[in-house]
Amino acid sequence: MEDDHNSRAAPPVPPVDQLGRPLRDLRISVMDRCNFRCPYCMPEATYHEAFRFLGPKERLDFDEIEQVARMAAALGVTKIRLTGGEPLLRPGLPDLVRRLSVLPGIDDVALTTNGVLLPRFAPALRQAGLRRVTVSLDSPDPAVFAHMSGGRGDLSAVLKGIDAACAAGFEGGVKINTVVQRGVNDAGVPDILARFRHTGVTVRLIEYMDVGNRNGWARTDIVPSSELRARIAARWPLEPLPPRYRGEVARRYRYVDGAGEIGFVSSVSEPFCGMCARARLSSDGKLYTCLFATTGTDLRALLRAQAHDDDTGQRLRAVLSRIWRHRADRYSEERTRQPEFPASGEEISRREKIEMHYIGG
Ligand code: SAM
Numbered sequence: 001m002e003d004d005h006n007s008r009a010a011p012p013v014p015p016v017d018q019l020g021r022p023l024r025d026l027r028i029s030v031m032d033r034c035n036f037r038c039p040y041c042m043p044e045a046t047y048h049e050a051f052r053f054l055g056p057k058e059r060l061d062f063d064e065i066e067q068v069a070r071m072a073a074a075l076g077v078t079k080i081r082l083t084g085g086e087p088l089l090r091p092g093l094p095d096l097v098r099r100l101s102v103l104p105g106i107d108d109v110a111l112t113t114n115g116v117l118l119p120r121f122a123p124a125l126r127q128a129g130l131r132r133v134t135v136s137l138d139s140p141d142p143a144v145f146a147h148m149s150g151g152r153g154d155l156s157a158v159l160k161g162i163d164a165a166c167a168a169g170f171e172g173g174v175k176i177n178t179v180v181q182r183g184v185n186d187a188g189v190p191d192i193l194a195r196f197r198h199t200g201v202t203v204r205l206i207e208y209m210d211v212g213n214r215n216g217w218a219r220t221d222i223v224p225s226s227e228l229r230a231r232i233a234a235r236w237p238l239e240p241l242p243p244r245y246r247g248e249v250a251r252r253y254r255y256v257d258g259a260g261e262i263g264f265v266s267s268v269s270e271p272f273c274g275m276c277a278r279a280r281l282s283s284d285g286k287l288y289t290c291l292f293a294t295t296g297t298d299l300r301a302l303l304r305a306q307a308h309d310d311d312t313g314q315r316l317r318a319v320l321s322r323i324w325r326h327r328a329d330r331y332s333e334e335r336t337r338q339p340e341f342p343a344s345g346e347e348i349s350r351r352e353k354i355e356m357h358y359i360g361g
């Protein structure tokens with residue numbers, strides 16, 4: 001029987017989607033607000049004083065997030081990443097980490113942050129069971145950094161945040177995310193790499209993506225990973241490493257001289273939809289099955305309509321299972337396969353997509 005909002009029994013086996021992909025990762029956006037205004041994510045022109053962000057009651061509370069995560073884990077999710085907006089702006093985040101990290105089936109809870117608040121929270125997050133931290137850092141040059149954080153970020157505060165994360169001793173380590181934009185910060189990539197060679201901190205170089213519709217993305221703004229890799233290898237020879245698990249998003253390389261490893265996330269030039277096992281939960285409880293989705297499913301309505309009902313969990317599980325089994329998303333592959341790929345964004349890129357700060361990067 002087709003499971004839907006009214007059925008009680010979810011299928012006994014974990015669901016796979018229309019392309020045979022299992023559900024493994026859940027990204028949870030805990031906060032749509034941010035203390036930065038990176039032009040590629042939340043350009044100030046849109047996210048100004050008058051922009052209406054979610055109010056506290058509109059966001060899922062920790063009980064609701066935990067309920068969704070528990071059911072997602074029952075369907076196969078093993079990894080959870082907390083993100084935003086800026087997740088450390090969400091009051092009490094270590095408490096949420098503590099609840100999620102003990103859920104049956106969850107073996108990895110991670111965080112992506114701009115790092116500014118890490119000196120305050122890193123020890124508590126570590127104690128609460130957070131395994132891994134990724135800090136976004138686009139440039140080690142103060143002026144470029146200021147530009148890429150929309151004039152709100154302070155480079156030294158982020159560097160202190162990275163130090164605090166390293167000192168806290170997260171079991172799964174600390175990574176850096178660097179979004180590379182041609183002519184903006186690509187010349188500084190070697191400086192970032194030089195800074196973190198020999199430190200055990202892995203830098204992941206991310207192709208600038210056409211997430212949302214407000215960042216003015218153009219194809220010519222990206223630096224394909226192959227080009228970047230060739231530039232880097234000319235200075236520090238690299239060799240590829242095998243993926244650590246099926247569906248790993250970053251292609252890993254190690255410095256031949258033993259200085260550590262780096263990763264390339266090439267969703268524009270080498271899309272990896274075929275392995276994508278990721279769902280996303282927005283801070284107001286919509287579930288999305290692709291970063292480039294145009295619509296999501298409102299789980300908050302379900303959670304709140306069924307409050308205090310013992311069957312809510314089973315209903316939620318059935319809905320999640322149905323959503324996943326109907327999933328056929330492969331946006332990045334469709335974008336890349338388009339024969340015409342004009343310089344300033346093609347047809348598919350102009351769809352009304354959900355914004356990154358809201359859906360969670
Ligand atoms: N505020 C946190 C941070 O910046 O780490 C977490 C949320 S942010 C949306 C998550 C990640 O998405 C960051 O590493 C950010 O650089 C990346 N990101 C945002 N917009 C992007 C874009 N248009 N293309 C590629 N990556 C992007």
Ligand code: SF4
Nearest residue numbers: 034036038041085114
């Ligand atoms: Fe904020 Fe992160 Fe988006 Fe920058 S990338 S505006 S820090 S949510």
Ligand code: SF4
Nearest residue numbers: 273276290291331332
């Ligand atoms: Fe997954 Fe969508 Fe990204 Fe493809 S485009 S890898 S389906 S999130």
